[in-house]
Amino acid sequence: METYEKIRLARELNQWSQEEMAEKLEMSPSGYARIERGEVRLNIEKLEQIAQVLNIDISDLIKKDVNGITIQIKDSDNNQNIGNVNLFGNDASEIQKLNLIIQHKDELLAQKNQELIMIKEMFELLKQQIKNQ
Structure with a gap:
């Protein structure tokens, strides 16, 4: 799964619209939509910002895993796991x-x-x- 697909999935798991996500990232909705379509090559700073907003580890966004990925979404205090999705290759x-x-x-x-x-x-x-x- 590509990074942009992981970002979209994590956003959907949070039940946020693209517009809400763009607002959290302080960017335009069309600019954010380009990220989810894989049209933008993200720098490390932007990836860190996205990971922080989504409350996930940046390594979950960038690592390539042949067997799949697991995305864990935690509450705003980083305490309780509120969502877990395991995607298989x-x-x-x-x-x-x-x-x-x-x-x-x-x-x-x-x-x-x-x-x-x-x-x-x-x-x-x-x-x-x-x-x-």
């Missing part, structure tokens, strides 16, 4: 795994629904038997 396989989990969940729900229908039918049969006695 192979998004397609992660999405496929999640889809399989969802599919399995859907199959289990369908099975439970069938069991409920059978239980209701058995209950009705028992009621009729009791009536007929």
